[in-house]
Amino acid sequence: MKVFKFGGASVKDASALQNLAQIVSAQGGEKELLLVVSAMGKTTNALEQVYSLAAAGQDFSEALQQSHQYHLAIVHELFPDRGHPVYERLEHLFAQLRQVLQASKGQSLTNYDRGYDQVVSFGELLSSVIVHYFLQEQGMANTWVDSRKYIQTDTTWREARVDWAWTERVIKRDLPDILAQQLIVTQGFLGGTNNGLTTTLGREGSDFSAAIFAYCLNAKGLYIWKDVAGLLNADPKRFAHTVRYAMLDYQETVEMAYYGASVIHPKTIKPLANKSIPLYVKSFLDPTAEGTKICDCRFEKLAPAYIIKDNQCLVSFSAKDFTFISEKNLGTIFNALSELRLKINLMQNSAISFSICTDYNEERLQLLLETLQDQFTIHYNTSLQLFTIKNYDNDSIQEITKNKEVLMEQRTRTTFQVVCR
Secondary structure (H helix, E strand, O other), rough: EEEEEHHHHHHHHHHHHHHHHHHHHHHHOOOOEEEEEEEOHHHHHHHHHHHHHHOOOOOOOOHHHHHHHHHHHHHHOOOOOOOOHHHHHHHHHHHHHHHHHHHHOOOOHHHHHHHHHHOOOOHHHHHHHHHHHHHOOOOOOOOOHHHHOOOOOOOOOOOOOOOOOHHHHHHHHHHHHHHHHEEEEEEOEEEEEEOOOOEOOOOOOOOHHHHHHHHHOOOOOEEEOOOOOOOOOOOOOOOOOOOOEEEEEEEHHHHHHHHHOOOOOOOOOOHHHHHOOOOEEOOOOOOOOOOOOEEEOOOOOOEEEEEEEEEEEEEEEOOOOOOOOOOOHHHHHHHHHOOOOOOOOOEEEEOOEEEEEEEEHHHHHHHHHHOOOOEEEEEEEEEEEEEEEEEOOHHHHHHHHOOOOOOEEEEOOOEEEEEEE
């Protein structure tokens, strides 16, 4: 039994879906295969914009219509018969989405993340329905499964925590019998609470969804289909010369993902490693190519991995009475960061100051300033970049820092990080 995950680029248009069907068919796509699909193309970004308008009490009709037309154009190309049931299903989902958006008008900041999950989740619902019907048209019988009924989570909106015991129990109870007969199509990124609300597992969380299903079903392997040749040492859109890793171990991959490597979601590896399930990163543009295998393995030396995080903010705190930065001071800062869900990408302290690099979010940053301004003098810089080099050497450091203003840097035995302007 295998799990395949197809990301947004691999389901972005009609030709991409035809390619998906060919990949599934080549794998003997009749049974013992579960497909996890992301939202089509840039749909998540589009729905974020629609929700932002609705929450601000503005007219979202035109932005919603653009997303509607995008999906409808794909369906028109794949299903020439306008009486096909996919059309009715599509219209029903968009009608539901419009109702949710209407209810979100003027959403308060307190409930913003909860509303976000209810809206943005429609991207995966739409794509999985279209994939389900298209594979049926291609002669591959399949069952559409609502992942929200199987991946149960808490109410940590936009980054929900999985109830593993409940999730594993219901997946093992229901899905193996279906998989023995035909393949399953379901959604990535989505979970559900025990009272029926939708949650999401974190941006780009479809990889994690696939790992959850693979873990609970004791899959032989998880295959993530990307628009790259495998797991590369750098983003080929930003670096002229990249190297494909033929094989990596779980720990190295976890660290790369933690620092921001975009190929794998950070939470994906742990459930796979716990059951020694190999992860294969494959190219949907060249399905027969080797790709990258991630498993329990050993190796001598790896090429340096370059990871870039854009839109970073460097925030520095110093006590107003010029006392040392103590554990109590740090506790106050960490509590505020936790409450506002601002993640630390890099941190450093001196005797009288403490600095962090975090993803820039204007609203959350302002709330942080308001929360801590009575106790600390706070300075910050925005529009920065955080560069991380795993398995660095002198040449790789010089390549990254050349002609850049360095605001903060840090290195360990294997990792070099630098915040630059």
